[in-house]
Amino acid sequence: MTETNSILIKDTTILSDSIIKGSVLVVDNKIEEISTNLVDKDADIVINGQNKITMPGxxxxxxxxxxxxxxxxxxxxxxxxxxxxxxxxxxxxxxxxxxxxxxxxxxxxxxxxxxxxxxxxxxxxxxxxxxxxxxxxxxxxxxxxxxxxxxxxxxxxxxxxxxxxxxxxxxxxxxxxxxxxxxxxxxxxxxxxxxxxxxxxxxxxxxxxxxxxxxxxxxxxxxxxxxxxxxxxxxxxxxxxxxxxxxxxxxxxxxxxxxxxxxxxxxxxxxxxxxxxxxxxxxxxxxxxxxxxxxxxxxxxxxxxxxxxxxxxxxxxxxxxxxxxxxxxxxxxxxxxxxxxxxxxxGVNSGEIKEGKLADIILVNTNVPHMTPVRNPLSNIIYSALGTDVDTVICDGKILMENKELKTINEKKVISDAINAAAEL
Ligand SMILES: [Zn+2]
CATH class of the missing domain: 3.20.20.140 (Metal-dependent hydrolases)
Known part of the structure; x- marks a missing residue:
């Protein structure tokens, strides 16, 4: 397995202190750059951010x-x-x-x-x-x-x-x-x-x-x-x-x-x-x-x-x-x-999509009926979104979930282990 140390989230709606259309470049565990013209940047992993709101975890x-x-x-x-x-x-x-x-x-x-x-x-x-x-x-x-x-x-x-x-x-x-x-x-x-x-x-x-x-x-x-x-x-x-x-x-x-x-x-x-x-x-x-x-x-x-x-x-x-x-x-x-x-x-250097912050980032899918239209991404996130709209999760610069699929957890096993464990209580 090759070690990946950069992720580019391309063409997305970035929601943090302001709302901008652009791209986010993550290098190692930090947000390196936020820009409206990062599309040509090289990165180990490129995530298509279209129809998604990119915001802090x-x-x-x-x-x-x-x-x-x-x-x-x-x-x-x-x-x-x-x-x-x-x-x-x-x-x-x-x-x-x-x-x-x-x-x-x-x-x-x-x-x-x-x-x-x-x-x-x-x-x-x-x-x-x-x-x-x-x-x-x-x-x-x-x-x-x-x-x-x-x-x-x-x-x-x-x-x-x-x-x-x-x-x-x-x-x-x-x-x-x-x-x-x-x-x-x-x-x-x-x-x-x-x-x-x-x-x-x-x-x-x-x-x-x-x-x-x-x-x-x-x-x-x-x-x-x-x-x-x-x-x-x-x-x-x-x-x-x-x-x-x-x-x-x-x-x-x-x-x-x-x-x-x-x-x-x-x-x-x-x-x-x-x-x-x-x-x-x-x-x-x-x-x-x-x-x-x-x-x-x-x-x-x-x-x-x-x-x-x-x-x-x-x-x-x-x-x-x-x-x-x-x-x-x-x-x-x-x-x-x-x-x-x-x-x-x-006491952690995260909670914002901002250069220099820890790369703890989530992408929320807006291409679903209850998120349409996106007049104001902030309004949709607070009043319309459901937790299950989250599509991709990055923490400390590593992808924990992509396209709703968990990468670090075996979901089936975790559920069956939990059912067995709960039966003991
Ligand atoms: Zn409590």
């Missing part, structure tokens, strides 16, 4: 990918019942093999729907790292620590994270990065939260945590500490530009000021928040206050898929109906959330 800022195996478990329950009665008993049965099978299934689904990077928190994360390495995707991975205020558990959870950092951080040619991931303030002691921050600072890592997802969680914490969740986390020194917060549904205006001052990034998960009836996150207020917000799917059993196209549409529609203002969250702001805001949150 989508970035899923909050997931638990191996939960694909729990698809369809515990529908129509509130968060605490869902966790206690449906999810946690099944998660207790997880092992390496099951997490690997679930992760591979998730990667097949994510690539097929245009996601090139995700931010994950779960268990047996070395298996997910292995799946990322094999699939060619990019990921920020954290072992989800839960000490339930127990000292012994605290030590073992922190050790698990240390082991995972040593083994997997900055592997797979840099495509796998490790984050420190204490689950949430209601499952983690103050001590483990402080230790988590120390660990993240020592290794210069991101910190990924669930905060202010349900009203109950906020009320409980206020009763116990007389502080709101973000006041508490700020007072123990947890918040800064390396913090990625999943949800932030019940954020107060005072907390909003803290988040802005500390440059915290938020991951908004509209499907999950709606399905578990957690509430509507104040996304429009975050953006108005200059707070960085990305989009996530959360785990599959509260979604129930990993399609970032549907998350983008729901993000826009939910803010409009919540504010009774159709001008809120226009298509471009929503697009930025799923691309460059996500890249900022996860």
């Amino acid at each position: 989508l970035i899923n800022t909050h997931s638990h990918v191996a939960m694909t195996l729990l698809r369809g478990v515990g529908d129509d329950q509130d968060l605490q019942t869902w966790l206690n009665e449906y999810i946690w008993p099944r998660e207790a049965k997880l092992n390496e093999e099951l997490v690997y099978a679930g992760s591979k299934l998730a990667m097949a689904e994510m690539i097929k729907t245009g996601t090139t990077m995700f931010n994950d928190m779960y268990f047996y994360m070395e298996e997910t790292a292995k799946a990322v390495e094999e699939s060619g995707m990019r990921a920020l991975l954290g072992y989800g620590m839960i000490d339930l205020f127990d000292e012994e558990k605290r030590k073992s959870e922190l050790n698990e994270t240390k082991k995972f950092i040593d083994k997997c951080h900055n592997t797979a040619d840099g495509r796998v990065q490790v984050a420190v991931a204490p689950h949430a303030p209601y499952t983690c002691s103050e001590e483990i939260l402080k230790e988590s921050k120390k660990l993240a600072d020592t290794h210069n890592l991101k910190l990924h945590i669930h905060v202010s997802e349900t009203k109950q969680e906020v009320t409980d914490l206020q009763k116990e500490r007389n502080e709101t969740p973000f006041e508490y986390l700020n007072n123990i020194g947890l918040l800064d530009e390396n913090t990625i917060v999943a949800h932030g549904v019940w954020t107060t205006p005072e907390e909003m000021k803290i988040l802005k001052e500390k440059d915290v990034s938020i991951s908004h998960n509209p499907s999950s928040n709606m399905k578990l009836a957690s509430g509507i996150a104040p996304v429009n207020d975050y953006i108005k206050n200059g707070i960085n917000v990305g989009i996530g799917t959360d785990g599959v059993s509260s979604n129930n898929n990993l399609d970032m196209f549907s998350e983008m549409k729901l993000t826009a529609l939910l803010q409009k109906v919540n504010t009774l203002d159709p001008k809120v969250l226009p298509a471009k702001e929503t697009f930025d959330m799923a691309t460059k805001n996500g890249a900022k949150a996860l």
